[in-house]
Every structure is written in C-alpha cells, then in structure tokens.
Amino acid sequence: MRKCVYCNADLPDDRSMEICDRCGVGVWGQKMWLAIKKTTDTARDNGDLSLYKEQEVTERRAA
Numbered sequence: 228m229r230k231c232v233y234c235n236a237d238l239p240d241d242r243s244m245e246i247c248d249r250c251g252v253g254v255w256g257q258k259m260w261l262a263i264k265k266t267t268d269t270a271r272d273n274g275d276l277s278l279y280k281e282q283e284v285t286e287r288r289a290a
Contacts, residue, residue: 243271 229238231247233254238247244267251260270276 243267243276 229240229242229245230236231238231250232245233250234247236247236249238245244251244264246254248260251263254260255263267276
C-alpha cells in the first residue's frame with residue numbers, strides 16, 4: 228500500500244499520484260485537484276508516466 232507524501236494516509240495502489248484527496252484539495256483547491264487527478268490518471272493510462280511504469284514493475288518483482 229502506498230502513502231500520501233503530505234499526511235502519510237493510505238492510498239489505493241491504482242492512484243497515479245502519491246497525494247490523498249484531502250491534501251490535494253487542501254493544496255490546490257477542489258476544481259484544480261480534480262483537473263490534476265484527471266490529467267495524471269489519463270497520462271498514466273496512456274503510458275506517459277514512465278516513473279509510474281517503473282514503480283509497477285519494481286512492486287511486482289518485490290511481491
């Protein structure tokens with residue numbers, strides 16, 4: 228399980244960023260946070276987040 232970089236809350240494994248919704252809204256506001264999440268999730272789904280891919284491979288090897 229992954230953790231939020233701000234508050235250390237548990238995050239789902241499919242989250243493209245390591246920031247929880249509470250902290251994301253607190254930092255960027257509701258509208259901007261939803262836009263950021265949508266953009267990063269789309270980029271992840273398109274394979275544009277190479278770091279996310281590398282992390283998935285590393286986690287699979289560790290399991």
